[in-house]
Amino acid sequence: MKKWKHAAAFGMAGVMLLAASAFPILASSPEFARTPEEWARLEDNVLEYEEIEDLIAEYNTAVQVNQLDLNEFKRKYGNTKDDVSAKYRDMANEIYASVDYPDSDDPMYGIMVSAVLTAELQAKNMLQQADDNLEDSEIIYLGYKQSEKTLVTVAQSNMVNYAKGLLQIEQAELALSQAQTAMASVNTKRANGLATQADVLSAQEALMTAERNIESARTNAENVRQKLLVMLGWQYDARPEIRNIPAADMHRIEGMNPQADKDRALENNFSLKINQKKLANAQTANTIDSLEKTIKDNEQKIGSSLVTNYQNVLTARLAYEQAAAELDVEMRNLHSLEINYQQGNASRIQLENQQFAVRSKQLAVQIADLNLFQTMETYDWAVNGLASAS
Numbered sequence: 379m380k381k382w383k384h385a386a387a388f389g390m391a392g393v394m395l396l397a398a399s400a401f402p403i404l405a406s407s408p409e410f411a412r413t414p415e416e417w418a419r420l421e422d423n424v425l426e427y428e429e430i431e432d433l434i435a436e437y438n439t440a441v442q443v444n445q446l447d448l449n450e451f452k453r454k455y456g457n458t459k460d461d462v463s464a465k466y467r468d469m470a471n472e473i474y475a476s477v478d479y480p481d482s483d484d485p486m487y488g489i490m491v492s493a494v495l496t497a498e499l500q501a502k503n504m505l506q507q508a509d510d511n512l513e514d515s516e517i518i519y520l521g522y523k524q525s526e527k528t529l530v531t532v533a534q535s536n537m538v539n540y541a542k543g544l545l546q547i548e549q550a551e552l553a554l555s556q557a558q559t560a561m562a563s564v565n566t567k568r569a570n571g572l573a574t575q576a577d578v579l580s581a582q583e584a585l586m587t588a589e590r591n592i593e594s595a596r597t598n599a600e601n602v603r604q605k606l607l608v609m610l611g612w613q614y615d616a617r618p619e620i621r622n623i624p625a626a627d628m629h630r631i632e633g634m635n636p637q638a639d640k641d642r643a644l645e646n647n648f649s650l651k652i653n654q655k656k657l658a659n660a661q662t663a664n665t666i667d668s669l670e671k672t673i674k675d676n677e678q679k680i681g682s683s684l685v686t687n688y689q690n691v692l693t694a695r696l697a698y699e700q701a702a703a704e705l706d707v708e709m710r711n712l713h714s715l716e717i718n719y720q721q722g723n724a725s726r727i728q729l730e731n732q733q734f735a736v737r738s739k740q741l742a743v744q745i746a747d748l749n750l751f752q753t754m755e756t757y758d759w760a761v762n763g764l765a766s767a768s
Contacts, residue, residue: 634688
């Protein structure tokens with residue numbers, strides 16, 4: 379089981395703590411924020427792709443720290459741009475009020491003058507920050523929310539990559555089986571004088587390469603699995619059940635249109651929202667002009683990013699269709715070879731090699747499906763606020 383349950387609200391962030399657990403893990407929300415059914419789903423020892431966004435929101439450490447920092451910002455500086463600027467001015471005035479100008483006869487005069495000048499410079503810089511400040515709590519919130527959603531995309535990619543990693547392990551195991559079959563065949567031929575020592579050495583090298591590839595594939599998959607689990611609140615060595623990634627739905631592509639989706643992408647984009655809020659807070663002509671130019675550039679790049687992501691979806695679909703076509707060819711070849719084998723016109727090794735070829739293409743189709751699904755998700759995230767704006 380995961381090591382958390384919901385209990386009483388804790389601290390200014392409203393985090394939850396399971397006091398009864400030996401290894402309590404915090405959740406960001408109080409109990410009333412979700413239904414018992416929602417909490418039960420998040421707290422089981424099963425990871426489903428659809429849970430990732432909620433798991434990041436509740437249990438990701440960086441998200442929790444950002445929430446605490448936001449609350450601290452509001453407590454210390456306030457909510458509005460004027461609140462923040464006023465706080466800088468108060469801090470500057472406190473420094474000026476605390477400055478103790480030394481007597482010229484004081485033996486520490488030189489050191490004390492240096493300290494005074496440093497304090498006055500610090501106060502002056504704070505006054506400048508007050509004048510230049512564009513930030514408020516909403517901008518801080520948007521930045522943290524952007525970070526949270528970006529973490530969701532990273533976790534989603536990790537889960538997809540883990541699924542691909544498992545398939546790559548199977549591909550490596552398949553290659554090992556082929557190498558073992560080839561090794562046995564070469565040894566038989568060598569015993570009958572039909573293969574050279576060079577053939578044997580080549581087969582041995584291929585076998586060792588296949589064994590190394592399996593170990594590498596297993597290590598890579600385990601590394602991705604651990605990163606994924608830690609992001610979502612588990613211990614790195616936990617063993618939750620990790621469910622399959624949803625299959626790519628071709629109908630989703632029909633609903634994608636970069637031109638039609640651009641307005642939503644602009645409306646949702648976090649970077650653009652932040653710059654628009656800064657523009658609303660700006661007062662000087664130079665700052666206003668600079669932000670207006672930045673916003674126009676953001677809008678152009680968001681539109682371009684959407685087109686690029688859409689093209690990536692189309693490219694991934696073509697790759698999937700190509701993989702499926704290649705599998706179909708190998709399946710037909712296997713069917714013909716099975717008939718020839720039954721009639722005594724093909725060897726057992728030929729049949730096994732063709733079976734290997736079919737399984738290899740099946741794995742390639744599954745990986746292509748995951749790649750296509752991933753590009754679809756990336757496109758949707760571009761529409762929902764994460765299109766590159768810079």
